[in-house]
Amino acid sequence: MNIKNLALCASAAMVATLFSCKTNPDQGGSKGSSNSSDAVNIVAEGNPEVAEVTGAPNVPAPVGTRGAKKWIVNLETTEIEGIIADSIKYTFWTFNNTVPGSFIRVRVGDEVTLNLKNAANSVLPHNIDLHAVTGPGGGAAATTAAPGKTASFTFKAINPGLYVYHCAAPPVPMHIGNGMYGLILVEPDGGLPKVDKEYYIMQGDFYTKASTKAGLLEFDNDKAVAENPDFVLFNGKKGSMLGANMLEAKVGETVRLYVGNGGPNLTSSFHVIGEIFDNVYLEGGSTVSHNIQTTMIPAGGSAIVEFKCDVPGEYVIVDHSLSRAFNKGAIGKLKVTGDANPKVFKADKVVAE
Amino acid sequence: MKKIKYNLCLVLMVMFFASCSKQGKHTKHEDAGANTNINKLKSISTDVKMAYIPGGEYKPFYGTDTSLVTVAPYLIDERAVTNQEFLEFLKENPQWRKSQVKRIYADTSYLGKWPSDLELPANALPDAPICQVSWFAAKAYAQSVGKRLPSLDEWEFVAMADEVSPNARKKPQYSATIISLYMEKERQYKAVMKSKPNYWGIYNLFDLIWEWTDDFNSILTTSDSRNSQYEDKNLFCAAGATSSTDVLNYAAYMRFALRTTLKANYTIANLGFRCAKDTTISKAN
Numbered sequence: 298m299n300i301k302n303l304a305l306c307a308s309a310a311m312v313a314t315l316f317s318c319k320t321n322p323d324q325g326g327s328k329g330s331s332n333s334s335d336a337v338n339i340v341a342e343g344n345p346e347v348a349e350v351t352g353a354p355n356v357p358a359p360v361g362t363r364g365a366k367k368w369i370v371n372l373e374t375t376e377i378e379g380i381i382a383d384s385i386k387y388t389f390w391t392f393n394n395t396v397p398g399s400f401i402r403v404r405v406g407d408e409v410t411l412n413l414k415n416a417a418n419s420v421l422p423h424n425i426d427l428h429a430v431t432g433p434g435g436g437a438a439a440t441t442a443a444p445g446k447t448a449s450f451t452f453k454a455i456n457p458g459l460y461v462y463h464c465a466a467p468p469v470p471m472h473i474g475n476g477m478y479g480l481i482l483v484e485p486d487g488g489l490p491k492v493d494k495e496y497y498i499m500q501g502d503f504y505t506k507a508s509t510k511a512g513l514l515e516f517d518n519d520k521a522v523a524e525n526p527d528f529v530l531f532n533g534k535k536g537s538m539l540g541a542n543m544l545e546a547k548v549g550e551t552v553r554l555y556v557g558n559g560g561p562n563l564t565s566s567f568h569v570i571g572e573i574f575d576n577v578y579l580e581g582g583s584t585v586s587h588n589i590q591t592t593m594i595p596a597g598g599s600a601i602v603e604f605k606c607d608v609p610g611e612y613v614i615v616d617h618s619l620s621r622a623f624n625k626g627a628i629g630k631l632k633v634t635g636d637a638n639p640k641v642f643k644a645d646k647v648v649a650e
Numbered sequence: 651m652k653k654i655k656y657n658l659c660l661v662l663m664v665m666f667f668a669s670c671s672k673q674g675k676h677t678k679h680e681d682a683g684a685n686t687n688i689n690k691l692k693s694i695s696t697d698v699k700m701a702y703i704p705g706g707e708y709k710p711f712y713g714t715d716t717s718l719v720t721v722a723p724y725l726i727d728e729r730a731v732t733n734q735e736f737l738e739f740l741k742e743n744p745q746w747r748k749s750q751v752k753r754i755y756a757d758t759s760y761l762g763k764w765p766s767d768l769e770l771p772a773n774a775l776p777d778a779p780i781c782q783v784s785w786f787a788a789k790a791y792a793q794s795v796g797k798r799l800p801s802l803d804e805w806e807f808v809a810m811a812d813e814v815s816p817n818a819r820k821k822p823q824y825s826a827t828i829i830s831l832y833m834e835k836e837r838q839y840k841a842v843m844k845s846k847p848n849y850w851g852i853y854n855l856f857d858l859i860w861e862w863t864d865d866f867n868s869i870l871t872t873s874d875s876r877n878s879q880y881e882d883k884n885l886f887c888a889a890g891a892t893s894s895t896d897v898l899n900y901a902a903y904m905r906f907a908l909r910t911t912l913k914a915n916y917t918i919a920n921l922g923f924r925c926a927k928d929t930t931i932s933k934a935n
Binding site: 468 | 906
């Protein structure tokens with residue numbers, strides 16, 4: 298018994314040493330762990346340019362090795378009817394007419410002027426609270442816009458990471474519940490390591506009831522308060538990453554998923570069936586963990602996950618709180634094409650007795 | 651002592667003026683400081699019915715103070731001011747036409763869809779509520795018909811009612827029903843008085859437009875400026891849950907959210923108004 302324990306102890310120590318060996322270089326190499334106060338003094342060069350923003354599952358081009366710059370980000374808040382599942386419509390509230398809203402990609406030290414236009418035919422006021430912003434309300438007070446009005450503010454990105462943004466106009470659970478969230482990526486100096494494929498996925502929980510119009514659902518306050526959603530969805534629509542809309546990669550390619558969780562209420566247990574995440578930027582921050590099966594993504598939080606595609610096939614993306622995947626829509630697919638790799642995976646033939 | 655006497659005199663004068671204007675005797679001239687822009691205001695007549703509201707104590711939605719607010723008896727229009735009525739006002743009061751209004755009193759989208767000064771938009775119903783008018787313009791209209799804008803408390807007091815009771819706030823369906831109405835876009839183009847009136851005989855409090863109130867921005871003022879200036883005043887994010895008296899009343903949050911984004915010269919596609927008036931009657935007949 299004692300010998301066994303000793304052996305266990307020793308192997309645990311070895312594992313610990315291995316891990317520390319592995320993580321130390323990562324931390325040393327991660328520019329993300331630099332002090333945010335240094336970033337304040339980075340000078341953003343040149344005249345402001347309009348930043349490219351994209352709807353899910355696409356992301357704008359990586360920042361690469363460029364220096365800090367000035368950007369203008371234009372977002373429009375809208376209230377629109379869209380398809381939530383099958384042929385069922387829902388009144389979504391959006392940034393730039395998509396759920397999730399446009400992906401914003403900048404680097405540490407960038408100066409961003411955010412113009413928030415509230416569509417003239419909106420019923421309600423809207424605003425934006427970016428978790429990447431250091432300052433009151435993340436910009437919410439400064440950007441609150443009545444229907445037809447535009448509000449702006451300027452911020453400097455001083456902390457690298459993947460951040461959620463959302464509307465914070467009251468009642469905020471309703472604005473988020475209707476789809477008003479998105480992601481902003483702040484890359485470290487020198488950019489994130491290069492990968493072959495990058496995708497944008499955002500989970501949200503939806504609480505619905507019939508509206509006065511046939512075939513149109515609207516927000517149900519009681520279900521939201523009870524945290525009992527009818528739909529838990531990736532990218533605001535059942536089947537947004539299924540069939541013709543599957544994410545794609547080739548055998549041998551590295552894939553990076555920028556995953557956010559808008560909520561408003563549920564925490565996601567994000568998992569890709571048949572893959573192990575080689576790297577996870579935990580909670581979208583600078584600590585990188587390895588060999589993760591399922592990563593927790595809080596409401597109003599994110600994670601960056603990376604893996605290499607070794608074996609062809611269809612990989613199912615789920616919230617591993619599985620009733621949500623099975624019954625409420627939290628399911629998508631990544632299709633990996635290429636040559637089989639029997640060294641890694643081989644289905645043996647069933648032998649009849 | 652002299653100073654006190656002088657002050658007393660001033661106060662009395664102000665009171666005298668105020669009582670005059672309350673009785674609606676100011677048919678031609680009203681020149682009092684901030685109102686100089688409307689000193690040429692011509693009165694117009696309107697046949698809109700007013701509902702008598704006996705007032706009473708009510709619990710405001712906003713604020714941590716749980717004490718009740720007393721609302722004095724008042725009269726309020728049974729419906730919103732219409733396109734046609736506002737057109738009549740503009741005919742008599744050219745200074746409020748879109749080509750002539752001063753920018754400080756109405757922003758660039760004032761009467762946005764009107765093709766010209768005295769022409770309603772092609773598809774506009776004459777009896778749909780007037781929208782895209784500023785607080786200044788609404789106030790001037792009210793004055794021209796011998797009325798005023800309702801106070802926020804007066805507006806919210808009648809908004810507590812459903813069709814059958816004066817205070818339906820505690821009914822589970824109260825807020826949900828209003829929210830469903832709020833969700834519908836572009837409903838401001840419909841005619842007034844096509845839906846059912848509430849307990850007080852008042853129409854369309856929720857199903858057509860947002861409405862200006864005289865003190866729409868009053869919750870922006872807090873007694874203690876050291877309070878968190880962003881959270882407490884604007885009900886942002888979860889902060890709203892700490893400063894309202896009824897966290898489940900999402901419909902009220904939506905109204906207050908809209909009001910906090912307004913400035914007095916703003917004009918918005920779904921923002922109109924109705925008028926109110928003081929009354930000396932203290933009990934319902």
